[in-house]
Amino acid sequence: MTQTEIMCHGERQSIESGKRQQRPPGNPTDPVARLVVISGPSGAGKSTVLRRLLRECDLPLAMSVSATTRPPRPGEVNGVDYHFLDRDEFRRRIDAGDFLEWKEVFGLGHYYGTLRSEVTTGLKHGRWVILEIDVQGALAVFQDSRWDPVSFFIHPGDMNELERRLRSRGTEDETKIVARLKTAAREMKFSDHYRHEIINESVDHSVQEICEILKEYCS
């Protein structure tokens, strides 16, 4: 019977084929780590849940810090929340082949992308690397047969609650809120492309659910 090794709690464990993970993880240089893709509409609570997941889930997790051309929000730190690049630098990095995927998200001229270096560094250290990316970016990763990510779609509950969360966050003006809600309606239609769907009604429950699901890939 084929065995696949994955990294949990810093040690190697095996799972039988026939369980959830049937294909070896994508990175041929490190067969014990894998990608986790998290998407969901802007304002659903992805960042809030992930911040807590990283603190509270006892698995070797690492966030991939994306690059973006959008300006930093107050309190956001370059290299921690995002790698903030100007458009010329972003383009240069596209041409250099530095991105695993990149997209213009929300149609307002701002680009977001996953740097290959973020992924390879995490995988090299035996970590599950988490990509918090939009649906278009996620579909590109799903199509690339080198990756076999564990994927989660985070739902806000309903669209009214999503709008409430976006407005209460207070980080976007009206034009941007409208663009994000429009994109959200489109993105919701793709939730069944993900292995797992999480209804983020309670941050506590979402964190616990995601951690438990990830652990199932270890046992």
Ligand SMILES: Nc1ncnc2c1ncn2[C@@H]1O[C@H](COP(=O)(O)OP(=O)(O)OP(=O)(O)O)[C@@H](O)[C@H]1O
């Ligand atoms: N389960 C929840 N219940 C109520 N409010 C929540 C919940 N989860 C997150 N929030 C709040 O909703 C707002 C949006 O959350 P967050 O910034 O994490 O969303 P996001 O999905 O990461 O958005 P974006 O894609 O724009 O980065 C924040 O003010 C956050 O505190």
Ligand SMILES: Nc1nc2c(ncn2[C@@H]2O[C@H](COP(=O)(O)O)[C@@H](O)[C@H]2O)c(=O)[nH]1
């Ligand atoms: N395709 C990608 N999408 C990304 C990446 N990093 C973030 N995102 C998505 O952008 C939105 C907006 O984020 P915000 O910080 O401006 O509120 C968010 O919903 C992410 O899903 C990326 O590297 N690639």
